Amino acid sequence: MGSSAPSAPDLLDRLPLGVSVYRLDDPADARSLRLVYANAASGAAIGLDPTREVGRRLVEVLPDIGETDALERYAEVARTGRPANLGLVTYGDDRVPERTFQVEAVPLPDHQVGVVFEDVSSRAELRALRAARGDLAREEARYRSLIEATAAIVWVTAPDGTFVEDQPQWRAVTGQTTAELTGAGWIDAVHPDDRAETLAAWEAAVAAGTPYQVEHRLRLADGGYRWMAARAAPVRGAGGAVVEWVGIHADIEAERAAAEELAASESRFQTLFDAISDVVLVYPLGPDGPEPFVAFNQAAVDLYGYAADELRAMTPADLVDPRRVDLRAALVELRRTRRSTFESVHLTKDGRRLPMSTSAQLAEFDGRLCVIALCRDDTERRQFRRELSRANLGLERAVAERTARAEAFAEDLKILHRITTVEHDSPQARYEAYLRAGCEMFDLPVGILSATPIDEATDEQLYRIEAVVSPDSELEPGVTVPLREAFCDAVIESGETVVYADAQEEAPDHPACAGRGLRAFIGTPLRVDGEVVGTLNFVSPEPREGGFSAAERDLVEVMADAVARRLSLDRAEAAETAARERYRSIVDTVEAGVVVVDAQARVVVSNPSARAFLGLSDDGEDRPARWPVVDEGGAAIADDDLPERTVLRTGEPVRGRVQGITPPGQPTRWYRVNATPIDEDHDGRPDAVVVSFLDVTDYREALLDARRSQGLLRSVLIASPDGVMAFRSVRDDGGHIVDFEWTLANPRASEIVGRDVADLVGRRLLDVLPGNRDAGLFDAYVGVVETGARYETVVPYAHDGLDASFRLVAVPLPTDDGFTVTFADVVEGHVVDEAPGVALDVFDVSGPRPDRAGGVA
Known part of the structure; x- marks a missing residue:
């Protein structure tokens, strides 16, 4: 602003x-x-x-x-x-x-x-239910974000190591169906060359109950392969037995990084300002009327649909429908009274018309007279006011005769409201409080909250006591009888409130009356999310003189609604707890380090792996002196550039960043880091960040060794005075060698042959130099591959436009199903410099040749 x-x-x-x-x-x-x-x-x-x-x-x-x-x-x-x-x-x-x-x-x-x-007294219970469901949705979103940040694929198997349930992430990455991956079918997605080692490691881990770790190539849904680091650990039950295996597959072939800049954090009072859910607009009053807005909150941006820069260029006249309010007259009145409340219709960017109630007052800021207007969407209130007006017409006629009953009913509702809103030691204690209150209200000694499940063995509906208040000690939670033996069978059958003033007159043959001596009864169904799950009922062995009034019927139904809402909330809380425990179990089980940091980048949750290598204390907090962190080049990384702080600044996830951590007196360990934002209040700013750390030290060292070896080999090949080439066998459907394909040629070989390396690698030998077959060299090459024997000779070559003699050595490459050959031009037994255009892969036919069976003649 x-x-x-x-x-x-x-x-x-x-x-x-x-x-x-x-x-x-x-x-x-x-x-x-x-x-x-x-x-x-x-x-x-x-x-x-x-x-x-x-x-x-x-x-x-x-x-x-x-x-x-x-x-x-x-x-x-x-x-x-x-x-x-x-x-x-x-x-x-x-x-x-x-x-x-x-x-x-x-x-x-x-x-x-x-x-x-x-x-919001009139909306408290409804909002409590919505809030509980919202909490569960946010918990599920946090769980999904955690899974995404932890690894590319998370999977769970039975104790024997087989897949017995659907693995959505596995299917999404590999393209396998549920039927294909079930049991040990998942191994078909592993590269054929890696399957034996993978199976051996997996079977050994399952047999010993020890952590599993292997690297292999995994086939993706598009048919390609990527290297994955597979890790798994057993999850043990209370008795120590393995109850399941939790594993991850992490992509170790590619690394990604992304960062964007976002706006600076808001001040403390701006935070409070934007926390207000109603629209707040502030604009100066100039000589010619309202001037452009100088302040507004986030609710204004959200409601009207304009960007902040657009709103700063607008005045109230751009938002208010002139047909519904005279803005100039309203401002004149505001100048006179200094405070004013009026109704108007506001226009959004997308053309919607919103009835608004505005409270405005004048104030001076920086020497300018400004209007501070708080605008509230009045749609619901106006609709409620119209409905209330219609209802009042009917209520006025009945208020006199029902005043006494209403007051008593209101007192009962206050009792129910207090039971609903006050904290209890447990859900069971809350339900017993409802039952005690009902026993007093209806003057009946026994109150029961029941469930009505189906017996899977007999398909008979049951009546099971969930909570009870009774002088009879034999009635306790868990007691179960067939539903037909309880008065509540009529409640379940009709789906409505049922009352018996005296069952001896109204249902004398019913087992509850004839067998248990119960006479007075009032019961109503409990509905959770539209489904009848049980009953709320009160009974007595004595008849009820005068029966039950309409108000008492209403009261038991109101009480049942309150109990049902608490049941729904308890289910939501139980589901939330289960989800939290599940993802906590996964986090504590996997070997990858996982931490959660808050909006101030402070660690609030960490698993044992993270505490071990990040330098965190046992309670998860940072040590006083954080261990140094470096990038791939060894340069120190500032705290503000750590992945979690990058995510807090940008709101965007960080993937595949490699960084090193150096504990005191120990060598640097390297980790691939993923960081995912969690936006719990959906305001577009991260409230927390989930960060996972995968140890890639051994992989990185192996990769560096391979690069050093490749560099050394490249230097040798470039410096070699001899031509050097490598070939891979080309076989037909019967497995017979029909040609060889170039896989390598050094500069000297390219110079001798007179062709660029790019024109050779990938092409077939007989396509480029068909004379090798006439010279008998092709058969010699086949013998080298199939017998594994070294072949060395001096051979004259007068084919394919070439006329020279070569000394050459062919050596098999068993791992690539091919061979390498080194060669040089010779004259009378001495090596000479070859002229451009001399053939490359030619062998002397004067030496022994391999026979057709692969041996050397």
Whole structure:
């Protein structure tokens, strides 16, 4: 934003959303959080004067805050520097009426935390469910990012080392189908020359229960091969037995790197500014009316669809529909009152019309009179207002006769709401609290939360107690009977609430009445995601005088809805926990090092491998003096250029970067590093980075040795006064040699033959020099390959336009199914300089020749 932008604290003092700032005086004590700033809206939301509370500890301002998890989570944000969406928080005490707030906390410097909150009491339960599902989705996204960062392919086998379940990543890379890779079929994707060694290593690892490591070529879906480093480790159960193998295939053939620059980080108050979900617009009032915007938050960019640079060139007249509001008149009124609230219709870049409610006020900044406008999308509120107006017409007629019942019902709802929002030691404790409350509300001694599964052996539906409140000690969780023996059979059959004031009159032959002596009953189905999963019911051995009222039916259904929502939340939390434990197990099992760093590049999660070679302490934190890191050329890498910091700056992943780490007193080890961003709040900026480290020290040393050997060989070939060439056999379908293909020729050989090396390599011998067959040399070459015997001779060659004598030596190359030949022109037994155009691969036919069977005659 420009230099004339208003200061953020002044903006926050004028916003209708609650904004507070707390300082954590003692990092070890969450109760040391102290209020250092609060805007007027925060005081209005909780009914306190913020000017009287600043400087006091949070537990003094809100004494019951310890009953929620907000106190500890605020402290955690201040300690770690990681923002947190607390979702829905319910609070009330002797001074503050109980309300439900949507709360977000963002870190600020000096162990401070900024809190933005809004009263959303009417939407609390629905948002809690959505938040739980959102957390699960983010956890799954983190798991996928972790898998992508850890290796090219992650796979899992049974304890005996065979594939028994689908391996999507394996199929995506190799092109194998599930049927092809099942069992030991995966070995068909390994290069034929590498299969024996791969199988031997894998079978030995499985037999011994020890880690597996091998390098081999893997066939890709396009038919090509790439070198992969395969590693696996056994996952053992509680008793020590192997329950599965977890493995990875990492690409070790190619390396990639990518980096882009992003904008600098926002200031602390800009972070709070952008945390506000409503649109905030700030613009000066000039002599001719509104001037272009000098400030706006991210919500404005998202809502209107314009880029930030486009918005800076626009005025309110570009966004407001003039047919729905007289902007000039509105500004005149605003000049008179200094504050104004009005409704209008705003226009987006893509042509959408949005009804908006705007709260505006005037303020001076840098000597200029500016308007601060907070705009909220009013679509839902207006629709709700219309529906509420229609509903009120009917409610007014019935309010007098139902006031007493409504008040009692409201008290019951408060009890249910408190059970729903207050923390419990366990889900079981929460369900028992619901049942105790129901027993009191309906004045019945027994309350039961049941599941109604199907017996797989008999295909009969069962009635299983999940939670119970009863004076009968024989009724306890786990007790299971056929559904037909419980009153709830009618509930499941009808899918509706069922009541019996006295079962002896209404269902005297029912087993629950005739066999167990139960008479009063009220029960209703539990639905989770539209599926009936059980029942909530209350019973008594005594009849219910007067039966059950409509309000009591409504109440048991409301209670069932609350229980069902908690069941759904508990399932989501259990799935989240299972996903977290699974990826933690994978991370701790694989030999590759894995760490997770937060937005400040601090290590927050690490596996044992990473702690071993990165120089991390046992708790995963960096050592005081981090071990040196160098690039492939040996130059030191600055902290700001490490892969994780690159990802935090650019938001883009880093793949295949090779770097060395030098522990004190030890040689440098080399690692291929992948880093993947995690954007949990989907704001386009990484909240964390998953980094994996694959040890490639041995591979790198082997590659360097190979390069040195290749360089030495190249130098020898260039310096050699003799021609040197190499050939590979060309065989027919029966395996017989029909020709030879050039694979190498040194400069001297090219000079003798009179052809460029590029014109020889890849071509066939008899296509270039057919005279080799007439001279008997071709048969000699076949003998060298098939017998493995060295062949040396001096031969005159008068073919293919050449007339010379050559001394040559042919040596077999068993690994390439071919041979090499060195040769020089000779005159009367002495080597002479050859003239350009002399033939290359010719052997003396005066010596012994191989017979047709491959021997030497």
